[in-house]
Structures are given as C-alpha cells and as structure tokens.
Amino acid sequence: MTSESTGPGSVRPGGRTARVRSAVLRAAGDALAEHGLAGLDLADVARRAEVGRTTVYRRWGTPASLVADLLADMAEQSLPRTESGSLLGDLRANARLVRRTLADPRQGALFKAVLAAATCDPQTAAALHRFYEVRVAEWEPCVRQAVERGELPAATDTREVIRAVSAPLYYRLLTTGDPLDEAAADRAAEAAAAAARAGAFVPPTA
Amino acid sequence: MTSESTGPGSVRPGGRTARVRSAVLRAAGDALAEHGLAGLDLADVARRAEVGRTTVYRRWGTPASLVADLLADMAEQSLPRTESGSLLGDLRANARLVRRTLADPRQGALFKAVLAAATCDPQTAAALHRFYEVRVAEWEPCVRQAVERGELPAATDTREVIRAVSAPLYYRLLTTGDPLDEAAADRAAEAAAAAARAGAFVPPTA
DNA sequence: CCATTAATGGAACAGGAGTCCCGTTATGAC
DNA sequence: GTCATAACGGGACTCCTGTTCCATTAATGG
Numbered sequence: 001m002t003s004e005s006t007g008p009g010s011v012r013p014g015g016r017t018a019r020v021r022s023a024v025l026r027a028a029g030d031a032l033a034e035h036g037l038a039g040l041d042l043a044d045v046a047r048r049a050e051v052g053r054t055t056v057y058r059r060w061g062t063p064a065s066l067v068a069d070l071l072a073d074m075a076e077q078s079l080p081r082t083e084s085g086s087l088l089g090d091l092r093a094n095a096r097l098v099r100r101t102l103a104d105p106r107q108g109a110l111f112k113a114v115l116a117a118a119t120c121d122p123q124t125a126a127a128l129h130r131f132y133e134v135r136v137a138e139w140e141p142c143v144r145q146a147v148e149r150g151e152l153p154a155a156t157d158t159r160e161v162i163r164a165v166s167a168p169l170y171y172r173l174l175t176t177g178d179p180l181d182e183a184a185a186d187r188a189a190e191a192a193a194a195a196a197r198a199g200a201f202v203p204p205t206a
Numbered sequence: 207m208t209s210e211s212t213g214p215g216s217v218r219p220g221g222r223t224a225r226v227r228s229a230v231l232r233a234a235g236d237a238l239a240e241h242g243l244a245g246l247d248l249a250d251v252a253r254r255a256e257v258g259r260t261t262v263y264r265r266w267g268t269p270a271s272l273v274a275d276l277l278a279d280m281a282e283q284s285l286p287r288t289e290s291g292s293l294l295g296d297l298r299a300n301a302r303l304v305r306r307t308l309a310d311p312r313q314g315a316l317f318k319a320v321l322a323a324a325t326c327d328p329q330t331a332a333a334l335h336r337f338y339e340v341r342v343a344e345w346e347p348c349v350r351q352a353v354e355r356g357e358l359p360a361a362t363d364t365r366e367v368i369r370a371v372s373a374p375l376y377y378r379l380l381t382t383g384d385p386l387d388e389a390a391a392d393r394a395a396e397a398a399a400a401a402a403r404a405g406a407f408v409p410p411t412a
Numbered sequence: 413c414c415a416t417t418a419a420t421g422g423a424a425c426a427g428g429a430g431t432c433c434c435g436t437t438a439t440g441a442c
Numbered sequence: 443g444t445c446a447t448a449a450c451g452g453g454a455c456t457c458c459t460g461t462t463c464c465a466t467t468a469a470t471g472g
Contacts, residue, residue: 008418008419008420009418009419011417011418011419011469011470012417012418012419012468012469012470013469014469014470015468015469015470016419016420016467016468016469017418017419017420017469020419020420036325036326036327037243037244037322037325037326038243038269038270038323038326038327039326041458041459042459042460043458043459043460051420051421052420052421052422053421053422053459053460054420054421054422054460054461054462055419055420055421057459057460057461058419058420058461059419061460063244064244112325113325113326115321115322115325115380115381116243116321116322116323116325116326117244117322118380119242119243119318119319119321119322119380120242120243120244120245120319120322121242121244125383126383128380128381129381129382129383132381132382133382160393163374163377163378163381163382164374164397166377167373167374167376167377167378168369168370168373170373170376170377170380170381171369171372171373171376171377172369172373174321174324174325174334174376175321175334175335175338175369175376176335176338176339176369177331177332177335183409183410187366187406187407190401190404190406191370191397191398191401191404191406191407192397192401194400194401194403194404194405194406195396195397195398195400195401195404197400197404198396198397198400198401198403198404199400200393200396200397200400201393201397203389204389214448214449214450215448215449217439217440217447217448217449218438218439218440218447218448218449220439220440221438221439221440222437222438222439222449222450223439223448223449223450226449226450247428247429248429248430249428249429249430257450257451258450258451258452259429259430259451259452260431260432260450260451260452261449261450261451263429263430263431264431264449264450265449267430413472414471414472415470415471415472416469416470416471416472417468417469417470418467418468418469418470419466419467419468419469420465420466420467420468421464421465421466421467422463422464422465422466423462423463423464423465424461424462424463425460425461425462425463426459426460426461426462427458427459427460427461428457428458428459428460429456429457429458429459430455430456430457430458431454431455431456431457432453432454432455432456433452433453433454433455434451434452434453435450435451435452436449436450436451436452437448437449437450437451438447438448438449438450439446439447439448439449440445440446440447440448441444441445441446442443442444442445442446
C-alpha cells in the first residue's frame, strides 16, 4: 500500500473507458427514472448500456456508488441562469426552472430516485450535497443583487433564500400526490420573496 | 374470484397475529433507522422480530409493502398540538416539533428511509401522502384561527401554510449536511408566517 | 507503427434472497 | 371445554445477484 490504489478508469480514461462510463450513466439514469431506486439492478444497467456486467460491478460496485457518480456528472451540466432585474422575477424564473425539472416525468422520477439513494449511503449523500451547493451557488447572486439594490436587509442569508424557493416544490414532490403546476412555482417564489423582505432570513445577531 | 382474497391476518387479527405485526413493524423501524432503505432485508427483520421468515414474506411480501404498513401505523399515533394564541407562536411550536423529530437520530433516519421507500412504490407513496395529510390536518386549525382573528387574508390556503413550515426543514434534511438546529426551525416558522401575512398563500382569484 | 498493459467481457462459481410444502400452534366460534 | 381452521414456522428448493478467473480488446507511450 505504498501508493493509493487507483480504481479502474483512472489510468486510461480516454476512448473506450469514457464511452463505457457515459453509456452506463445514461443507462443508470434511465433505469432509475423507470423503476426507482429499488429497481436499480446493476446487471440490468449493464444490459441497457450494452456493457459487460463485470465492468459495472468492478468500476462502481454498488448502486449507491453508481448514483454518486451520476450525481457528479449531473453537477457538471449547469443550466443557464436568466436575469430579470427584480428579485421576484429572478426567484420566479428559478422556481419555474425547478418545477419544470421536477414535473418532467423522466427528470422528476430521476430526482426522486437520487434523493432516495442519498438517504441510503453517506458518499451518495455527500455527492448530492455538492450538487445542490453548485445549484444554489449559481442562483445566489440574484439575491445578492437584490440586497445591493436595497430590496432586502443587508444581513440576509442569500443562499437560504434560494433554498426557500426550492423547498416547497421538493416537499410537494415527495409528500403529496398533487401535481407540480406553475402556480405552485410562482407561489414558492412569492413566499420566499415576501419572507426575505420581512427579514426572515437575517440570522439572529450573532 | 367470487370474494376478494383476504390476506393473512384479516380473519383472525387478535392475539398472536397482532403480536407478530407489532414485533415486525418495530423491527422494521429499527432496521430502517440503522441501515436505511437499501439495507432493509425481510429475513433480517424476521430475525429481529423473532418471527419466521415465511410469515414476513407471506404477510408483507416486499420491503415497500412493509414500509407502507409501518406508515399506516405511524399515522395513527398522533402527537398533541399546543396552542399559543398567536400565529407565529403556533407555527414555531409546529416547526420545533418537526425539527425535534427529524433531528432525532432514530426518527430522522426512519423518516429519510420512509421517504426513500415512497419514491420506489406507488402504494407506499399513497400511505405517505395519507400520513402527511393527517399531520397537516392536525395543525391546520391554528392557521384558520389566525385568519379568523384577522391576522391573515381571508382566502389564505391554510394547509399550504402548514406545509410551508415543514418544507425547508425536510429540504435541509435531504439536500444539505447541515444540522437541523432550533434556529432553522424558528426561521422556517417566521418565513411561513411572513409569507402568509404578505398573501403568498392566497390562490390567484379562480 | 509497435509494444505494453489497462480495461473490458464472457463463463463458471458461490452465496443469499425469496418461494413452496407441510407439520404445528393457537385463535375464535360454539 | 372442544372443534375447525387461520396463521405461524422450519426446512428444502430455486433463481438471481455479485464475485472470480482469464482470454480478448484497445488506449497510451515510444
């Protein structure tokens, strides 16, 4: 154990290896969206990806590890952020983007499955946390601008405002059967903006 | 198929059968809290409950079905609701109760596992929805009273206000590694109250 | 282009999850 | 108390998940 053991795919990451990873991640996403986490069978993923079972077991080993890699891949694909000039406009754009994603049959199911996977394994949870840190950091500037414009209290926890927009949408996705319509997204944005203006996201003086 | 097939436990639900169900549900809760959904092995549950494997497979069949039954059981155990006289006070009490539950190592892990299970199976999801319907209905009156007192707009969607309190806590539980402290609970209550006062939960005139 | 060897994929193997069969236990009706 | 049978529990069996071994393929360095 003089040198850390480098897993398969790290020494020759080009060509075939990259192709295999791509195919497997795509297949894993499909499988998760279709059958959920419980139905995530590595043998099935290998079949879908037209890759040897052995390869999948060797490189990822467990469903949790595969999902963690999938999350790392998802974190890299960032969506463009629009700017509307007003806090409510920006938050609404964010809320609608999140809603569209969660309401989409494939993406919504995928996110549910990924959240489920994160509850089962610490490493997957860490990957999920990174994913949302990236997403929140992308949108946080629009709240910061609102603070600079004087729309919000100076000490506002800007990241928490962004999270407050997503929270009701995710909560609805998981705990009710109600559809995620655009009205829900707009309500989430309005509620977050109103709460922020009222100073609900100003930490109690440290 | 003249009469609907009644599953085991429905004809003689007393004595031993009830004891078995109780022991199995307790064991399932323990297993879920310890290993999460992925580690929920019916054979292991049977061992913990000191019950025959066959019995567990026959009566519940799948992990999802077992979790659904566990949820039905959890929905029956209701927690007492306190009344403080003000909207913010009531919402804060609710937020702190939810926080305590989710921050508790066993209960928190159990809720995460149950949410994960609901993403895998429609029946489990339905049981989860019922569970939260019951919980929301229990607390909704305190918002209704605030409306009657004139603290909130008349057309406020009272149930949505209660959900707005829980949402950020669940969102944090799942998507960040941050601890669920009391400050987070109070902030959730304040944000929901502020948003409600601002009319964010008044449906756009139908 | 050639050589080295990382990475893949098929096949055989092992272990465990889930099912079936049937004898045993104890519930509920009388 | 007694009876009929619902429900339980042990053990054998099957199938499938995950592992190991080794031959084949193709990425990288020269």
